[in-house]
Amino acid sequence: MVDHLDFRNGAVSTETPVSIEEFLGASNATAVRIEPGEDARALLPHLDRLALVEVSFPVFGDGRGYSSARILREAGYQGELRASGDVLVDQLFAMRRSGFDSFAPNAPLDPAVVKASLERYADVYQKTVDGRRPVWAKRHEVA
């Protein structure tokens, strides 16, 4: 069982993230944590100096963090994007597709189950930020 998952080949931050309020204040932190109700777009002017954005999932059913992640990636954020909290194995696939590349789940995960669930779907229907070619692109030979 593992309590951290990293899809960045070890390029993960060890800094403790600060709140978005603190970050936008006088702080020179390079790691920030955003809660579900907070606006990820407030970070867009500062993406260059960020090494880690931790998106918190207090309960797995609150899906606002998926939008936060995708918004950051759509804006070109390349740093670590970590989902933390009530992150369950069956959410990982959608989270990866939304741009998350590291995970700090409350409850440890079984790596075998993680692998199986991430590899289950050979194809996807939507174009998101993970670079996967959706089915329609394959059907029509477009990029």
Add this chain to the structure above:
Amino acid sequence: MYRYDNYDQAMVDARVEEFRDQARRRLAGEMTEDQFKPLRLMNGLYLQLHAYMLRVAIPYGTLSGPQMRMLGQIARKYDKGYGHFTTRQNIQYNWIKLEDAADILADLASVEMHAIQTSGNCIRNISSDQYAGVAADEVTDPRPWAELLRQWSSFHPEFSYLPRKFKIAVIASAQDRAAMRLHDIGLELVKKDGVIGAKVFAGGGMGRTPMVAPEIRDFVTEDEIIAYVEACLRVYNRYGRRDNKYKARIKILVHELGVEEYRRQVEEEFAHMKTLGIDPPVAELDRIRSYFADPAYESGLSEEVNRSDPDFALWLDRNVVAHKQPGYAIANISLKPVGGIPGDATAEQIELMADLAERYSLDELRVTHAQNIVLPYVRKADLYALWKELDEAGLGAANLDRISDIIACPGLDYCSLANARSIPVAQKIATRFAGNGKEAAIGEMKLKISGCINACGHHHAGHIGILGVDRKGTENYQLLLGGSGAEDCSLGQITGPGFDENGIVDAVERVTDLYLAQRSEGERFLDTYRRLGMAPFKEAIYG
């Protein structure tokens, strides 16, 4: 109709295996019920009062004969021999075992069907006009758009944990047969300067705060529809309320922000979305469209129908509607026999309908939101033979859009959320009006019953609506008048204090008696109510 390619098939096959694994982990105790619940819900599996209920998606209500046959087989093999067609154009089975669920999904996948996203806080099955492709009044067949949306919404990574469930309807006629404006998003395909695009409505819905969706955009072209709908969803996912389940639907967000502000936010997001290249090329919509091309209609068919059998003539007048193609007709099979359970069919009836579709309707059927079945391609010359077979199987009820063609949710007989039973009330009303002979005189009447405020029985949209409530531990029924889910969309108003089971049947009769006494030439019940207002009806009920 649409057929899966290898990609689509692989997707549903993978889903079956994923669910098989999840169910195994649950049965082995590796997952708590709390953790399993959202996963099974994403596969349409609910825990009801007596057993699991499985809801199977029938995308935009269209299915083939072999698919229908499979639905019958599932009813026989895994249920107690019944299926229940729902107001969402789906079918549900009320007596399912968790141990069987993955096998059922595998059987469904073998005929290109699934139960994906038929529950949970995600984008649900797309609904549409049951006469799509055969209606004389449509701008285009709306189903290619619906299929495009089906694929786009399947496993959408950003929108799998929305504040609440999300329902989208697509229609393409000025006449609205799908209650489009009572959906979270409604698309009406229209032609503008020779180009087809969608007029978009958002924020409609029923439930405890019913709302008719306002228009938020007058036109979106087919190459930007996905970007626009994603924009609508993203604003909702980020700002829809999550503090109170009853205020979590998009209608509350649109209402609280105001249409103008919601529209502004969507436009802003849309401008951004358009830069991402998330819309499939138009060639994809064209590919899907090719599956919905008109069949090879026969020409020179007879328009004659022999009306000498009076029972058949009645069915013909009530259940058969005009087809766009000469020589053909659209036949409605009513699942509302007097005294029956609205929307229920036995395994044998389901299989028979599949056979009839094969023999008389180019192997295609539709499910309507009024819980009936449509055979969309019947040659007029075959109508009598078709009716004979239907009638022998108890499927010949001639009551489409009549007072006994009642929409009713499962209610307290099955549903764990219910306050009151819906089915017995529907049965009593149908029986009363069969006995008093007033059904024919009343004409078009949409009567809809929900067993609780969640409004699965669309009571707000009934010309007459009935809502089951709990009054100090006993079942009580409120009466609503004046609703409509059609193009003249409106929400019913509560008449006043509620009734017990027999009282509500009496009240319905009093209301219809007043209508019969007061109507002007050509007026439907709804028209008379709108002209007279609530007061005289109240007087008739309580006076």
